[in-house]
Structures are given as structure tokens and as C-alpha cells.
Amino acid sequence: xxxxxxxxxxxxxxxxxxxxxxxxxxxxxxxxxxxxxxxxxxxxxxxxxxxxxxxxxxxxxxxxxxxxxxxxxxxxxxxxxxxxxxxxxxxxxxxxxxxxxxxxxxxxxxxxxxxxxxxxxxxxxxxxxxxxxxxxxxxxxxxxxxxxxxxxxxxxxxxxxxxxxxxxxxxxxxxxxxxxxxxxxxxxxxxxxxxxxxxxxxxxxxxxxxxxxxxxxxxxxxxxxxxxxxxxxxxxxxxxxxxxxxxxxxxxxxxxxxxxxxxxxxxxxxxxxxxxxxxxxxxxxxxxxxxxxxxxxxxxxxxxxxxxxxxxxxxxxxxxxxxxxxxxxxxxxxxxxxxxxxxxxxxxxxxxxxxxxxxxxxxxxxxxxxxxxxxxxxxxxxxxxxxxxxxxxxxxxxxxxxxxxxxxxxxxxxxxxxxxxxxxxxxxxxxxxxxxxxxxxxxxxxxxxxxxxxxxxxxxxxxx
Amino acid sequence: xxxxxxxxxxxxxxxxxxxxxxxxxxxxxxxxxxxxxxxxxxxxxxxxxxxxxxxxxxxxxxxxxxxxxxxxxxxxxxxxxxxxxxxxxxxxxxxxxxxxxxxxxxxxxxxxxxxxxxxxxxxxxxxxxxxxxxxxxxxxxxxxxxxxxxxxxxxxxxxxxxxxxxxxxxxxxxxxxxxxxxxxxxxxxxxxxxxxxxxxxxxxxxxxxxxxxxxxxxxxxxxxxxxxxxxxxxxxxxxxxxxxxxxxxxxxxxxxxxxxxxxxxxxxxxxxxxxxxxxxxxxxxxxxxxxxxxxxxxxxxxxxxxxxxxxxxxxxxxxxxxxxxxxxxxxxxxxxxxxxxxxxxxxxxxxxxxxxxxxxxxxxxxxxxxxxxxxxxxxxxxxxxxxxxxxxxxxxxxxxxxxxxxxxxxxxxxxxxxxxxxxxxxxxxxxxxxxxxxxxxxxxxxxxxxxxxxxxxxxxxxxxxxxxxxxxxxxxxxxxxxxxxxxxxxxxxxx
Numbered sequence: 001x002x003x004x005x006x007x008x009x010x011x012x013x014x015x016x017x018x019x020x021x022x023x024x025x026x027x028x029x030x031x032x033x034x035x036x037x038x039x040x041x042x043x044x045x046x047x048x049x050x051x052x053x054x055x056x057x058x059x060x061x062x063x064x065x066x067x068x069x070x071x072x073x074x075x076x077x078x079x080x081x082x083x084x085x086x087x088x089x090x091x092x093x094x095x096x097x098x099x100x101x102x103x104x105x106x107x108x109x110x111x112x113x114x115x116x117x118x119x120x121x122x123x124x125x126x127x128x129x130x131x132x133x134x135x136x137x138x139x140x141x142x143x144x145x146x147x148x149x150x151x152x153x154x155x156x157x158x159x160x161x162x163x164x165x166x167x168x169x170x171x172x173x174x175x176x177x178x179x180x181x182x183x184x185x186x187x188x189x190x191x192x193x194x195x196x197x198x199x200x201x202x203x204x205x206x207x208x209x210x211x212x213x214x215x216x217x218x219x220x221x222x223x224x225x226x227x228x229x230x231x232x233x234x235x236x237x238x239x240x241x242x243x244x245x246x247x248x249x250x251x252x253x254x255x256x257x258x259x260x261x262x263x264x265x266x267x268x269x270x271x272x273x274x275x276x277x278x279x280x281x282x283x284x285x286x287x288x289x290x291x292x293x294x295x296x297x298x299x300x301x302x303x304x305x306x307x308x309x310x311x312x313x314x315x316x317x318x319x320x321x322x323x324x325x326x327x328x329x330x331x332x333x334x335x336x337x338x339x340x341x342x343x344x345x346x347x348x349x350x351x352x353x354x355x356x357x358x359x360x361x362x363x364x365x366x367x368x369x370x371x372x373x374x375x376x377x378x379x380x381x382x383x384x385x386x387x388x389x390x391x392x393x394x395x396x397x398x399x400x401x402x403x404x405x406x407x408x409x410x411x412x413x414x415x416x417x418x419x420x421x422x423x424x425x426x427x428x429x430x431x432x433x434x435x436x437x438x439x440x441x442x443x444x445x446x447x448x449x450x451x452x453x454x455x456x457x458x459x460x461x462x463x464x
Numbered sequence: 465x466x467x468x469x470x471x472x473x474x475x476x477x478x479x480x481x482x483x484x485x486x487x488x489x490x491x492x493x494x495x496x497x498x499x500x501x502x503x504x505x506x507x508x509x510x511x512x513x514x515x516x517x518x519x520x521x522x523x524x525x526x527x528x529x530x531x532x533x534x535x536x537x538x539x540x541x542x543x544x545x546x547x548x549x550x551x552x553x554x555x556x557x558x559x560x561x562x563x564x565x566x567x568x569x570x571x572x573x574x575x576x577x578x579x580x581x582x583x584x585x586x587x588x589x590x591x592x593x594x595x596x597x598x599x600x601x602x603x604x605x606x607x608x609x610x611x612x613x614x615x616x617x618x619x620x621x622x623x624x625x626x627x628x629x630x631x632x633x634x635x636x637x638x639x640x641x642x643x644x645x646x647x648x649x650x651x652x653x654x655x656x657x658x659x660x661x662x663x664x665x666x667x668x669x670x671x672x673x674x675x676x677x678x679x680x681x682x683x684x685x686x687x688x689x690x691x692x693x694x695x696x697x698x699x700x701x702x703x704x705x706x707x708x709x710x711x712x713x714x715x716x717x718x719x720x721x722x723x724x725x726x727x728x729x730x731x732x733x734x735x736x737x738x739x740x741x742x743x744x745x746x747x748x749x750x751x752x753x754x755x756x757x758x759x760x761x762x763x764x765x766x767x768x769x770x771x772x773x774x775x776x777x778x779x780x781x782x783x784x785x786x787x788x789x790x791x792x793x794x795x796x797x798x799x800x801x802x803x804x805x806x807x808x809x810x811x812x813x814x815x816x817x818x819x820x821x822x823x824x825x826x827x828x829x830x831x832x833x834x835x836x837x838x839x840x841x842x843x844x845x846x847x848x849x850x851x852x853x854x855x856x857x858x859x860x861x862x863x864x865x866x867x868x869x870x871x872x873x874x875x876x877x878x879x880x881x882x883x884x885x886x887x888x889x890x891x892x893x894x895x896x897x898x899x900x901x902x903x904x905x906x907x908x909x910x911x912x913x914x915x916x917x918x919x920x921x922x923x924x925x926x927x928x929x930x931x932x933x934x935x936x937x938x939x940x941x942x943x944x945x946x947x948x949x950x951x952x953x954x955x956x957x958x959x
Contacts, residue, residue: 046764071774113583117579117845132744274604285529367609
């Protein structure tokens, strides 16, 4: 502990860490304010429109339940509280769904669609800063750990005085790690804490998510700190260590992540959304022709042993709509189930692609812990679809169970609209997120373990 | 120094660079990256073309199905055919069977840059009615995690990796001699430092330009599967010139870094940090500026406006009033005919017109924003060498925001054209139904399937040419500025 305190005292006297800390905190604050502003604006808007939509649904005039089903409503995916730290996939996925009869509509209007081409440079959130800039900061803190002493000749002096290279290394690493954790972790904890403390985010388990998320970011920074210190162990000069560390940063943070995406896309083919939609529509087309409808109507009459729809104990139109929807639900389940599974498989492969670069592992881990990953999006899409089905089934049942004779149309009153509860999506639980994060977390841990393991032989061969 | 002596010096430097193993290692890695970038782009273009082909097949299929139904329903049948099952009816066809797409086909140079094509639709099926607030809902929701990281396309290689290759190639010229002590020996010769630096960095520039242009051409030939480029030659030539200027700019940056006389490693550190600043940080800052200069209108506010319109339409007698008002304008002579305004097609056409009018302001705001954001991005991009070249590549590839804004406007125009095509036909049938045979269940009033307006897809080389020219000018200016600064510093050897 005394060694760590001494190293921390040395760091405190050095102006470089103060400059690095100031720059990092400024960048994190600017990015955090930006994401906070976006999230607050979005949450405010969806809170208002969700209330308005509910009111519009409830205050419909008396009408046929199927017309009400077509009238439908829009539902919105609330932002995860930790989206202010890592918006993850949220800007890339639609968060608004039109709920209406017959149609499993897409989640539409992705924020990234409306952003300009320059907005994708990759520094728009605290998570982006951590993934790209914090490694640079860690390198700037760690590159001189041994190489500068070697250059000055003080390393020879320290080793000659009997200092153990291992203890020296551990002490410096611990001090630098503490400094990094303070500079990176504390601002993120403050920003995330403010977001987690906001009311209106039930079910997110935001505090444990935040702690795990910040720990992952610090571990990532630690990996680059280790890398810089390892290069410092072998480089003859501090400048050499810095040049090698910067080259490693370019490879690991800029080049390898894009190579990883190209590799994953080639290795894990995902079903095309366009083709999935086309298959669904082809199946529906065959089902809704006049001939197919007529055959189904005759089959219903036969099933009930009657000749005339007016003799049925149920409303023919309502029954057929109900059965049509059951058919459509099964098609949607099969096709979109396969589609979402394909995307999930690709995302899982990206977790393994973290072996190429810790940035890829951290991105997967970070968005999963923040609750902004694709699994959360898929959960919202299916929740909205479940809600839509609930409305359709209730409206169709009302028509089916109230047969109207002589071609009359059933008119339902607003009591029926009130039977439909408000849409209340719940996030996937933390346990599920932790399970999804297992692979990228293990990969990040592996990076740390390998880098730490490399220190052992390098320290054994340490030359002054 | 005479030009002839300078040329001899230059040739000697080129021979030296060519003799270094590191040079070949860097160039080999660059060529591999270029090939991979081209392959990624070609695969994306193939997927886009396949998607467009599927859409075209679907449009043909819809017409085939409708014709088959027309033949089938031209004879008596006991099967009841509702209007939503009847493609022989102009109204049924327009609302239930019509498949018409607005398409943004890839340009011949599309593989150069993914640009915005992975987040903005290049294919939109035209729809009518209350569900559609904006047309640009279609997209291929691939892995969002991969979208965040970005593609390994040719633009990435040229914009981000080429400078790194240049830095590796030229970032230690003269500085390595300074570190090894050779610089004192060189300085003792009767040759001016500017001439030595000019020869060294000139040679590096020549090698780098030749390697980058040659490597790119080789990758395009090997993996590009380029279509005929008739009419796109000037754009390609300007892009090649801009790329060469970009390489020269980075060589000039290397010269400037070396001219600080802090040694090879310091020069490399400065250059890598400059690279991070110019290719990542500055474009990100410019993105924030573009966002502030062209604030986004709220999609949620537009959805709210659309729902308010629906709620108004369905409240009380508003639907009947709207239909009557619509009829009074479109068919004043028949406006008072009993039951006409309650016909489903009249109510629907009136409703859609009412809805379009209610949303017109929001849709116009969205289009204006798309154009404004593209315009600001075009202007601001010139402030960073990386974004200047990147945007030139995107514009030539047709994957830029400006083309998308034009595409959105054209799609809106296409929707209006379709409505203008069908509306009189539907109204005519409502006023004077076409007689059908006894026992025929379908309406049989529409078979002009081939006359339905097709989307006028456009492929223009002009915007790409203009943007490449602007990028070339900006990059040449940047290169000249850095070169002049370096030249000034090379007026004397270090003490």
C-alpha cells in the first residue's frame, strides 16, 4: 500500500495526468449532456403522446370493433435509463410501432436516419468516448511507466537497490489503475447515478446495471493501461513505447472492429428482412383471395352443420377474422422468430469477435448492461405485437360472440375500448442481460488475463 | 540546385524507398485492405441490386396476378368478391394489390462508399392511408452492433487507413537520419535542406500516390465487378485526383511533423494524434455543428399530428362532412347524389386527401430538414480532409444524404402521381359503374395495369463530380498550406 501511495503521490505531482483527466472529464461531460438532452427530449415526447394516444383510444365514438382495431394506436419504446451513458442500438432501431388490425408493423423512424452523415464519426456518447478516447488516455498515462525510467537510468538504480520488478510493476499499475478509475469511473458513476435516480424507470434495475457497466469500462481502460505498461517494459525509450502503444490503439480500436464486422457478416449469414417480409406476404396473399375466403366460409358452415350464416350461433365474419388472425400470428411467429434469431446469432458472434479487439467485446458488453442492446429491442417489438394481438383478439371476439343478423353491423360502445389496458412494456430483466453479456465479459476478462500473464515473463527478463 | 540534380536526388530517394522491406510490407497490407474494402462494397451493391430485382419481380407479379384475376372474374362465379379482394377494381387495386416502389438504384461507383445506405432506405414501397406518416420506413434491420462499428468499406480504407500507411511510409523520413546521426553528415554536404526534404518527401509522395491509386485500381479490377462507367469517367478522374491530393496532404503533414526536429518517434506520435484528430474528432465535432445548424423536426410530433387528424376525422359527422366537401370539389354535378358520399371508395379518397393535407406541413418540414442537413454536411465536410474525401466518395457512390433527400422528395412526388392516376378512375367508376355480366362478382372496371406510373429512378453523375471537384480544391489547398509551412521550416538544418 505504501508503494501505491508513493506512486500516487508521484502522479499527483505530474501535470500530465491532470491534463489528461481534465480533457477526459470534459469530453465525457459534453457527450453525456448531449445524450441526456436527447433522452430527456425523447422521453418527454413519448410520455405526452402515449397519454394522448390512450386518451384517443378511450374516447373513440361507438363503432364496429373491427374499425376500432384498424383505428389502433401507436406505441413507443421508452429509453433505458443508462442510454445516457450508452445509447447502444437505440439510435439504430425504430422505437415507434403502429399497432393496428392484421399488420405486424415495423418499429420505425430510427434516430440515425435523421442524423447527418457527419454524425456517425463515432464520438457521440460517453460510451464512444470510453471505447475510443479512454484507451488513448490510458496509453498516455502508462507508456512511460518503465521506459522513461530506463531512459533516465533510474530503473537501473531502482533494481540495483533491490526493488522487485514485480512489485514495482504491480505498484505502478495499481496507482495508474486507481487514477484511471477515478478519472473515468467517477464521472460515469455520477452521470449514470443521476440517470438511474430519475423516477419513471421501473423494472430496469438501474443501479446494479450501472455498477456493472462502470466496472466493465474501468476494466477496458485497465486493459489498455496494461498494454501500454507492457510495451513500456520492452521499449528502449519512452517515445518508442508511446509509438508502439499508439500503433496498437489504431489496430485494436479502429481497424480490428471493422474487420470484425466484415468477418462476422461473412461467417454468420443472417436472414434478409426483405425476403422475410416477402415470404410472409406471399403466404397471406394466398390466404386472402376471394376463393380461399369463400372456401373457409363454407368450411365454417359445414363445421356448424348449417346452410345460412344467420343460422350460426356465432357471427361468421367475427369467427373468420379470428381464425384468419390465428393463421397470421403463426406465420409471423415462424418468420419473424427465425429473423430475430438470425440477428441474435450475429450479435452473439460479434461477442466472440471481441477476441480480435477489446473494443468489440466492450461494445457488446456495454450495450447489454446498459439495456440498449438488440435483445431489448426485440423484446419491445414482441411486446408490442403481443399487445396488438390482444386488441385484435378482443375486438374479433366481440364481433364473433354477438352475431348480427341480416347483414347488420355490430356497434360497440366505449366500455369495450376500456377493456384494453394501456401498453406497458417491461425491460428484459438484469439476469437475462447478464446471461447475454457472459461471452463478451469473458472475452474482455481473457484480454485482461492474457495481458497480465504476459507481464510475468517480461518482468522476469526486465533489463535496466 | 539545378532541376536535373534535384531529379537525380529524387530518383535516388525513390530507389531507397523501394529497397526498404518496410515499404513493401506497408504496401502489401494496404493492397489487402483495399481489396477487402472493395469486396465489402461489391457485396453490398450486389445485395442492393438483388433487393431491387426482388422488388421489380414483386411489381411484375402483382400485375400478373391482377391480370389472372381479371380473366378469372370476367366469367360468372358463385364466389363473393369483396372490393378488397378485387384487383379488377381501380379502388381495390390501388389500395390492396398495387405494388409500386420508389427506388434509389446504386450508381456505377456505388461500391466506393457505404455512406448512409446502411441506415437510409434505397427502396420504399408506396402506401396510402392512415398508417403512413412518412414514406421512409423500410430498412434492412441487420445487426445494429455492426452498424455502430461501421463497415470495412473502400471509403474507410481510403479515408482512415491510407493516411496511416502514408505516416508509416513517410513519417520518419529525415527524422530517422536525425536519430541515427546521419543528418549531420547530410548537412555537411553542399545541398540545401529544402532540396533534401523536397526529394525525400517528394519521393515518398510519388511512391504513396502511385501505390494508393494503383492499389485501388487493382482492387477495383480484381474484386469490384464494376459496371460500364459511361458518363462517370470525369467523376472517377476527379476522385482519383482528390485521392492523390489527400495522399500528398498527409505526406506534407509528415514533412511538417518532421520539420519540428524532435526525432522519428515524436514525429510519429504527433502524426498519429493528428490523424485521430482529423479523421475522428474533427468530423464528430462537425457532425455536432451540422446537427445544431439543421435541427431535426420531431417524428413523434408528426405522428401526433397524424393521430389528431384521424381522431378529428372519425369524431361525430366529420367523415361525412369531409366526403361531401371532397365530392363538391371533384364531382360537383354528382355531389348531391344519395349514398354517393357513403361509398367506401369516396370516403377513403376523401379521407386520404384530408389526411395528406393535415400532414403536409410535417412532411414538408422533414424534407426541408433532409435537404438542409445534407447541405450543411456538404459545406462543413470541407473543413476536415477526411470528411471532404469521405463525402466526395459517398456522393459519387450515390450513398450521400443529399441524394437521399432528393430521393425522398421524388418518392413523395411518385405517391402524388399514383393518386392522380387512380383518383379519376375510381371516381368515374363510382359515378358510372361499368356494367358486368350476370353472375360476375367483380367490378371489372380497371385493367390499365401497364399504364400505372412507374417511379422515375435517377442516376446522375453531376453531384458526384461537383463534390469531387470541391474536395479536390479543399485538399489541394490543405496540402499546399502544410507543404508551405514545412518548406518554411526546412529553410535551415537543426542546430
